Amino acid sequence: MARPTKSDDPRRSILEAARALIVEEGHEKVSLRAVAAAAGFSPASLYEYFDSREDLLKTLAGEASNRLGATLLKAADKGKTPAAALVEVGLAYVDFAREHREDFLLLFGRLESARQSFSESVPSASPYSVVMNGVREALGAAGRRATQATVEQVSYVLWAAAHGMAMLQVTHLHGFDADFRAADRTGLQALVRGLDLAD
Amino acid sequence: MARPTKSDDPRRSILEAARALIVEEGHEKVSLRAVAAAAGFSPASLYEYFDSREDLLKTLAGEASNRLGATLLKAADKGKTPAAALVEVGLAYVDFAREHREDFLLLFGRLESARQSFSESVPSASPYSVVMNGVREALGAAGRRATQATVEQVSYVLWAAAHGMAMLQVTHLHGFDADFRAADRTGLQALVRGLDLAD
DNA sequence: GCTTATTCCTAACAGTGTTCGGGAAGGACG
DNA sequence: CGTCCTTCCCGAACACTGTTAGGAATAAGC
DSSP states (O other): OOOOOSSSSHHHHHHHHHHHHHHHHOGGGOOHHHHHHHHTOOGGGGGGTOSSHHHHHHHHHHHHHHHHHHHHHHHHHHOSSHHHHHHHHHHHHHHHHHHTHHHHHHHHSOHHHHSSOHHHHOTTHHHHHHHHHHHHHHHHHHGGGSOSOOHHHHHHHHHHHHHHHHHHHHTTTTTOOSOHHHHHHHHHHHHHHHTTOOO | OOOOOSSSSHHHHHHHHHHHHHHHHOGGGOOHHHHHHHHTOOGGGGGGTOSSHHHHHHHHHHHHHHHHHHHHHHHHHHOSSHHHHHHHHHHHHHHHHHHTHHHHHHHHSOHHHHSSOHHHHOTTHHHHHHHHHHHHHHHHHHGGGSOSOOHHHHHHHHHHHHHHHHHHHHTTTTTOOSOHHHHHHHHHHHHHHHTTOOO
């Protein structure tokens, strides 16, 4: 009932072209026109599939969030105890940022989308829920001796710690030669110990 | 020996005009032309005082860094013990981000400058050194029982924790209603405890 | 063979950072 | 006085950006 599309899945091929460009140049330097050219479309045609450049980036960020969530989920299984699992999740978070820098920055480095309030952005609902589930387990295992902090508070603190490590390494300490992973591990371990989650 | 300048200190008035605009709109939405108009210059004239828009923002970021450093320095005195001082510094870091959002984002929210490697950016050399001095003291006070982690490692971990909290509150959790400060305090306290710095 | 819906593009608009060339203004010097 | 030179400043343009309006091509349904 219509003119045939150039690609089997134009939306997908646009997304892939965009991601490829972003990986090499950084999302803030990738223009809509460049994406269009790489995907074999005219600039205006992208608007058939995305409301705006922001919409395109938001879609890619959503996919990145899914990848991050899956990675964290796998990491949670590696810990032999609930507390160790939390450390693994934190490390996986930072590793993800290091190894998929542009994915991470797509998620957390775009001020335009970060400026709007929480409910509209929630970019990492799924990754965050992985952390919360881990905390719930660890708090249960720690039992009485645990902090009286809530699950939300503890989850936020752990997320923030890992997020800070990731953010620094990916932005202002990028290129700085140091064994960050070792420091991250001791930091996260110290944090779960200090929160009385350790076993 | 020259034509008189429009303002006594044109560079300063440009910087102030820019900062005013940035505070209300966010640095990424402020155009050079808007700054020029607000300062009473033509767009081209700004290039008499700054190499580029980036240069202007970098200058503002430097001033923000100084303000942050001074704030942290004051906070370091509030702690009754070296360990407590570290917690205060961390809290001051996050408070600064909350209360001077645009200053903080100018420092840590501009990917363009964050993408280049460490030596060229080091935006927070002074703030960071405040943390390191605090850690040195706390490690000394803790003596033998302290972790065998280096000053740099401990400083990095503390910085990262505070930075993560600040970053999340200023970006993706912005607008979310919660008592972040309480969580931040327990988190930072737990961290210094877990690092065997507490007294 | 129409109609209708979808896909796609050309052309344009308003905005951006930046550069070029020159005008205006005043101190220094003949 | 007039000339030079330097500094300050601007208008106009360039190449780029995201976005939109309007129309052409292509196929399916009737």
